[in-house]
Amino acid sequence: MSIDESEAVRTEQRFVSGLHARLDVLRERAEAAVRDALRAGGTSAQARLERDVFIAEQSGLLAAYDAGDHGLCFGRLVFRDGRDHHIGRIGIRDDDDERTPLVVDWRADVARPFYLATGHTPMGLSRRRHITMEGRRVTGLHDEILDLRDTTRSGHEGRDADAVLLAALDSARTGRMSDIVQTVQAEQDRIIRAPHQGVLVVEGGPGTGKTAVALHRAAYLLYAHRELLARRAVLVVGPNPAFLGYIGEVLPSLGETGVLLASPGELFPGVRATGTDTPEAAEIKGRAAMAEVLARYVRDRQTVPPTEEPVEIDHEDHGTLFLTRDMAEDARWDARGTGLPHNLARPRFATRIVDALTAQLVERIGADPYGGPNLLDPSDVAQLGKEVAASDAVHAAIDGLWPVLTPQELVARFLADPFGYLPDGEAEFVRRDPADAWTGADAWTPADVPLLDEAAELLGEDDSAARAAAARERAERIAYAQGVLDVAYASRTYEFEDEESEVLGVQDVIDAERFAERHEEADHRSAAERAAADRTWAFGHVIVDEAQELSAMAWRLLMRRVPTRSMTLVGDPAQTGDAAGCGSWREILAPYVGDRYEQVTLGVNYRTPAEIMELAAEVRRAVEPDFRPPRSVRSTGVPPWETTADDVPAAVADAVAREVRDEGRLAVVAPAARLPALAAALPGASWGAEPDLTRPVVLLEPRQAKGLEFDTVVVVDPEAIRTAGPHGVNDLYVALTRATQRLGVVRSAAGAPAAPAA
Numbered sequence: 001m002s003i004d005e006s007e008a009v010r011t012e013q014r015f016v017s018g019l020h021a022r023l024d025v026l027r028e029r030a031e032a033a034v035r036d037a038l039r040a041g042g043t044s045a046q047a048r049l050e051r052d053v054f055i056a057e058q059s060g061l062l063a064a065y066d067a068g069d070h071g072l073c074f075g076r077l078v079f080r081d082g083r084d085h086h087i088g089r090i091g092i093r094d095d096d097d098e099r100t101p102l103v104v105d106w107r108a109d110v111a112r113p114f115y116l117a118t119g120h121t122p123m124g125l126s127r128r129r130h131i132t133m134e135g136r137r138v139t140g141l142h143d144e145i146l147d148l149r150d151t152t153r154s155g156h157e158g159r160d161a162d163a164v165l166l167a168a169l170d171s172a173r174t175g176r177m178s179d180i181v182q183t184v185q186a187e188q189d190r191i192i193r194a195p196h197q198g199v200l201v202v203e204g205g206p207g208t209g210k211t212a213v214a215l216h217r218a219a220y221l222l223y224a225h226r227e228l229l230a231r232r233a234v235l236v237v238g239p240n241p242a243f244l245g246y247i248g249e250v251l252p253s254l255g256e257t258g259v260l261l262a263s264p265g266e267l268f269p270g271v272r273a274t275g276t277d278t279p280e281a282a283e284i285k286g287r288a289a290m291a292e293v294l295a296r297y298v299r300d301r302q303t304v305p306p307t308e309e310p311v312e313i314d315h316e317d318h319g320t321l322f323l324t325r326d327m328a329e330d331a332r333w334d335a336r337g338t339g340l341p342h343n344l345a346r347p348r349f350a351t352r353i354v355d356a357l358t359a360q361l362v363e364r365i366g367a368d369p370y371g372g373p374n375l376l377d378p379s380d381v382a383q384l385g386k387e388v389a390a391s392d393a394v395h396a397a398i399d400g401l402w403p404v405l406t407p408q409e410l411v412a413r414f415l416a417d418p419f420g421y422l423p424d425g426e427a428e429f430v431r432r433d434p435a436d437a438w439t440g441a442d443a444w445t446p447a448d449v450p451l452l453d454e455a456a457e458l459l460g461e462d463d464s465a466a467r468a469a470a471a472r473e474r475a476e477r478i479a480y481a482q483g484v485l486d487v488a489y490a491s492r493t494y495e496f497e498d499e500e501s502e503v504l505g506v507q508d509v510i511d512a513e514r515f516a517e518r519h520e521e522a523d524h525r526s527a528a529e530r531a532a533a534d535r536t537w538a539f540g541h542v543i544v545d546e547a548q549e550l551s552a553m554a555w556r557l558l559m560r561r562v563p564t565r566s567m568t569l570v571g572d573p574a575q576t577g578d579a580a581g582c583g584s585w586r587e588i589l590a591p592y593v594g595d596r597y598e599q600v601t602l603g604v605n606y607r608t609p610a611e612i613m614e615l616a617a618e619v620r621r622a623v624e625p626d627f628r629p630p631r632s633v634r635s636t637g638v639p640p641w642e643t644t645a646d647d648v649p650a651a652v653a654d655a656v657a658r659e660v661r662d663e664g665r666l667a668v669v670a671p672a673a674r675l676p677a678l679a680a681a682l683p684g685a686s687w688g689a690e691p692d693l694t695r696p697v698v699l700l701e702p703r704q705a706k707g708l709e710f711d712t713v714v715v716v717d718p719e720a721i722r723t724a725g726p727h728g729v730n731d732l733y734v735a736l737t738r739a740t741q742r743l744g745v746v747r748s749a750a751g752a753p754a755a756p757a758a
């Protein structure tokens, strides 16, 4: 390193050390403020609310300060007009009166030239500097001169403008996705900062940074629309929990915590969908037509006596009442006429039945034997009405005709016997043994979740039980508060044993109510946490990764979560693996926004080297002759290898032993049926429903590899992958495009020998 270079590095190091000192002060301040606020008590509702808001704000700051611990400052912009800004993961201001920015948040407008300026369009820049750091230490600089008249030199001017990007792409993987804040490319930056209204579709081949862009967009939107989005939260939907674990550190590293990450199977509060469907069942359950099927199923739970034979009700006090088919049909017609969902329309049905049975009883008891008007007066009639309404036997009869149902009950019953609602062949695929269907949440599959959500819409929230419980709790709180006040008041009661004390007593009841209200627990949860527990939460923005995988029914669920249709959808139809996945954006979106959506394409592959991408493209060309893969930004000079083996597990074990490195991660991707044998041959490998991706070697089936990446990938028995199911080619394409450095293919000598590569 020349003297010049080390001087520039030293200067930046001094600056960065100053930044960290300031960050430490800010962090200590925020921590102390939280401690003080927690100690400060204050029992009024207002004081508690203010304290909660304050603590939430300070916690947000602390999350941002934590993010600043690594790679706090990564860039510097020197403008021709003399302005000079450092760019960082978070923005930090000085303690002076002007609160001068020391480092500018990467999301601020001022920072944009860092990502967009080129020699052609320098955006006023004279120099752009990339600062590389390890922890708090500056380890490298890379300068680009954008104003050729600028003759000053730091000694860090690089010829290769992409050096920093290429270093990032070449680095060993860790099993966790990292942020790309230092190297966001111009085409990606435009997507990250696109307006948040409406639907934006981002399409791109493997490795084009769709996931990275989607997550940075979430961080950007939270920065640009903090007010709205902190309150309504952002939802990021990814294909499965393992994938969410893989991307889970990106947003915290950008200082953002107000985001809910969820897979489609986690979007019905209270249900964890751990079951699996056959591809056929998932495809049938995912069809848009299922909405109509379920609506019909719900209508068919609104019944009348099957014959003219009335239902006999053995009333506790008044003997037999006869619930006739006519009565039920009238009541049903009236209840359906409300247009309310099933559970919410039920009270109308019940009221009409009770009225009809009361009329029957009035007729029987009050009939004038001489043919005159009924002998009962209105108060008698009202009393009989109450007695009919209070009868358990009457309610049981009403329940038999129009039962209150939970979404879980409805869907479980439907799945136990879908015949008559689906063609027999399809019903056979989705039918679930009632014994399994009733074993609780564990039995649900991801494809059931949109059905549950649909059922919840059709049934309506029957919150009467919840409301009754809330009223009970409130009465208890008031009684308790009254007790507290009584104790405090007791001494005075004896002194003022007169009329005034009565008045005071009444006031105390009112006070007790207020007192109780104040002691209702404030909701300390963040917006994202509250949203996770609330099926009807309307998110401020929804980002869907691997969006090509979602079924039509899953889209219905998601669209309910974002009534404003403020969404970013990222995906690649060529990687569709799910049998229920909708291949076409137009088809997915037409029912919700017509053609009012924007679509952009990412065309550069940052992950897969050209040598590997060529092999993967060959696989696709077998079904799509004109297929053009995204352009790989790198080539490594290492061609993929392949071998054919009789003993596949032994060959894979040899390959893994040869390929595994001290650093980085290796994945073996194989057809599901081969996993147990391969696991036995690779004792150190992590595998199963949720493999630990941070382990040096993981063993996955193709579907599990979606969205992930590894330094080295060994694909086993590609023929079996390619020919398994209607999307086998897509699955093989996904498997072959997961490596950042090396790819090997182990074929089975027993299997079909057709090569994926030419």
Ligand SMILES: Nc1ncnc2c1ncn2[C@@H]1O[C@H](COP(=O)(O)OP(=O)(O)OP(=O)(O)O)[C@@H](O)[C@H]1O
Residues within 6 Å of the ligand: 165, 168, 169, 178, 179, 180, 183, 184, 185, 188, 204, 205, 206, 207, 208, 209, 210, 211, 212, 213, 572, 575, 606, 607, 706, 707, 708, 709, 737
């Ligand atoms: N601008 C960038 N700077 C550094 N790394 C980048 C950049 N863009 C993408 N990458 C890296 O490229 C890899 C692929 O990105 P990502 O997983 O987001 O791609 P994808 O389009 O979602 O891929 P797939 O469709 O195969 O799942 C990741 O390691 C990501 O960090």
